[in-house]
Amino acid sequence: MTAPTRSLPEPALAPDELTDPTDAIFRELFEGAPIGMAVLALDERFMKVNATFCKMVGYSNDELRQRTAEDITYGEDIATGRQLAQSLLDGTVRYTGDKRYVHKNGDVLWVSRTASVIRDLQGDPQHFLLMVEDISERKESERALQESRRELETALHANQLIMDNSQDVICTISEDGRFLSLNAACEELWGYTASELTGRQYVDLVHPEDRAKTEQASESLLATGKVTDFVNRYVRKDGTIVDVLWSATWSAKDRIMFCVAHDVTDRARIEKELREAKEEADRANHAKSDFLSRMSHELRTPLNSILGFGQLLDRQTHTETQRPRIRYILSAGRHLLNLINEVLDISRIESGNLQLSLEPVCLEEAIGEAIDLMRPLAAEREIMLSAGCPLQAMTYVLADRQRFKQVLINLLSNAVKYTATQGNVTVSFTDSGNGIIRFIVRDTGAGIPTEKLSRLFTPFDRLGAEQSTVEGTGLGLALCQRLVEAMHGSIGVESALGNGSAFWVELPRAESPFQKLAAQKIGPAPEEISHTGKRRILYIEDNFSNVTLVEQMLAERPALELMTAMQGRVGLDLARKHAPDLVLLDLHLPDLPGWQVLAQLKADQATRDIPVVIISADATAPQIKRLLAAGARAYLTKPFDIAEFFRVLEETVSAAPTVSEEAAA
Known part of the structure; x- marks a missing residue:
């Protein structure tokens, strides 16, 4: 508080000079008061302050006696203080109000202050008496409360804006399933206004067929506190059906469900159409596969006659006019046969029926x-075909051997066909060191325009080459891509018009089977195999590396004699002729599938009792079960464990009579 500056008479007696007994009581109350008390001169100089006041503002008694009330008043409150001081001098008995002081450390504190005037017997003002209480905490609480109220009002306003403008229904539902509140979007979704729905059971609107699952979802909401992505059907006011996606939370404290409902009728319709389209596509795909399978048989039968009799004609004496005609017949027939094979391969891949043995x-x-296979074609076109890397090392990739060779031959065939005379085609590979091997077929052909590269692996798209004299189906590269991807690899090309092309294939690196052989020490031969007579084993396998591996494994088994066949039919002939004690059979052979070889062995009286052990990279349970049921004695998956290999040999060979025993008999 402040007072206007003016000349006032000095008080006759200072407060600390009072001698009346009642003055002692006043002094005791003044000093011991729990609130701040101060006596000020009429010019606002502090004359006496108690300890509570000093502690409140941070100044000592002596420091305050050298200051006025204005010196510690917050700047914005000085003018108001002067007005109140003047009103006291003009006759106001006392006033109580809030103001701000500035603490000695600079902090601002709120105080509640009661001020009055001490007058003499003549009624003239002598001093101001102040009683001050620190209300900073209360003011801070009031400020925080006001801030919270503002934030709440802002949040409520924002929530109201969201509810008013949301296209989704936002509602609250009681524990017993009644609508408590809804926004205006409910009329768009269900055709009812908020007032029409308030108090109604929400389940009344649910499609009868969806009520059971809706009640289950409500029970789950009450149990777990949350439900999301729940879809059910509602019946609108006009009788039409809408699909609604719900998200809801349960407040156990308020016993209320807070829900958001979104119209997904269009999405549900689109999903249904997509499902139906997929089912139709699957049916069409199966029909296509069935058609191709039947057509393959129907086309191969006449092709067999065309190519067979064509080859017979080619072997006979004919005129110069007949010779090119016969060659045209054979060339066209082989071209058609390749087309049939490639179409069937792509069909098998797309239908998931292609079986690979990795x-x-x-x-x-x-x-x-x-x-070696492509060299005659390259020589005919005067093209240099070579390996751009040494072929003595032993680098292995994880692949299906037959399909891998098919990819290689396709890429080499394309490179040779589209490279001009006197050109070069090279095959090389690199090891990236991260478990991936990349092999590259590079040619010096015309190259491929950049704008056509994206169409390179599209079936039947020859990129305009159909206008040239180069024969082709447009399926080779598409088939290569699908085969490589089925073997968990990737394929690509780097090409520019006039600079040739480089087709690359990346496949996972594989451990050499010979490294595994070296790591597993072969123990002594089982006693059951150590007979004076030899045991004869026939291994039917087209992979030379696998044959070499088994040969080395059996090298320390002098009691075992190994015969090998690279084709299924050759293996069948050897089995009938030599009656081996055991047949080791691969499933992927160049002429016959392994299961057909097994079936013929079991159907022939001469070979039906020979035990057959399947050795394959196909480790699928249905395949193993099917072949064991077809008569196989055991099934080993590649790469096989050597100890397991010899255990199976011991079990299957030991019971059979030896070759010498058969001879003696």
Whole structure:
């Protein structure tokens, strides 16, 4: 509080000079009061303050006696203080109000202050008496409360805006299932206004067929506190059906469900249409596969006659006019046969019926074989075909051997066909060091325009080559891509018009089976096999590396004699001729599937009792079960454990008579 500056008479007696007994009581109350008390001169100088006041503002008694009330008053409150001081001098008995002081450390504190005037016997004002209480905490609480109220009002306003403008229904539902509140969106969704729905049971609107699952969802909500992505059907006021997606939370404290409902009728319709379209596509795909399978048989039968008799004609004496005609017949027939095979392969891949046997395949060996097969075609076109890397090393990739060679031959065939005379085609590979092997078929052909690269692996799209004299179906690269991806690899190309092309394939690196052989020490031969007579084993396998592996494994078993066959029919002939004690059979052979070889062995009186052990990279349970049921004695999956291999040999060979015993008999 402040007072206007003016000349006032000095008080006759200072408060601490009072001698009346009642003055002693006043002094005791003044000093011991739990609130701040101060006596001020009429010019606002502090004359006396108690300890509570000093502690409140941070100044000592002596420091305050050298200051006025204005010196410790917050700037914005000085003018009001002067007005109140003047009103006291003008006759106001006392006033109580809030103001702000500035603490000695600079902090602002709120106080509740009661002020009055001490007058003499003549009624003239002598001093101001102040009683002050620190209300900073109360003011802070009031400020926080006001801030909370503002935030609440803002939140309520925002919530109201959201509810008013939301296209989704936002509602509260009681524990017994009655609508308590809804926003205006309910009329758009269900056709009812909020007032029409308030108090109604929500289940009354649910489609009768969905009420049971809706009640289950409500029970789950009460039990878990939350339900999301629940869809049910509601009947609108006009009788139409809408699909509604619900998200809801349960407040156990308020016993209320807070819910949001979203119209997903269009989405549900689209999903239904997509399901129906997929089912239709699946039916069409199955029909296509059935058609292709039947057509394959129907086309192969006449093709067999065309190619067979064509080859017979080619072997006979004919005129110069007949010779090219016969060659045209054979060329067209083989072209059609390749087309049938490629279409069937793609169909099998797309329908998921292509069976692959993934095993370690020697890359150098496969490249060498593919180059040997393609060399006559390259020589005919005067194209240099070579390996751009040494073929003596043993690098293995995880692949299906037959399909891997098919990819290699397809890429080499394309490179040779689209490279001009005197050109070059090279095959090489690199090891990235991260478990991936990349092999590359590079040619010096015309290259591929950049704008056509995206169509390169599209079935039947020859990128305009159909206008040229180069024969092709447009299926080779599409088939390569699908085969490589089925073997968990990737394929791509780097090409530019006029600079040739480089087709690359990446496949996972595989451990050499010979490394595994070296790591597993072969123990002494089982006693049951150590007879003076030899036991004869026939291994039917087209993978030379696998044959070599078994040969090395059996090298320390002098009691075992190994015969090998690279084709199924050759294996059948050897089995009938030599009656081996055991047949080891691979499932993926170049001429006959392994299961057909097994069936013929079991159907022939001469071979039906020979035990057959399947060795395959196909470890699927249905495949194993089917072949064991077909008569196989055991089934080993590649890469097989050597100890397990010899255990199976011991169990199957030991019971059979030896070759010498048969001879003696």
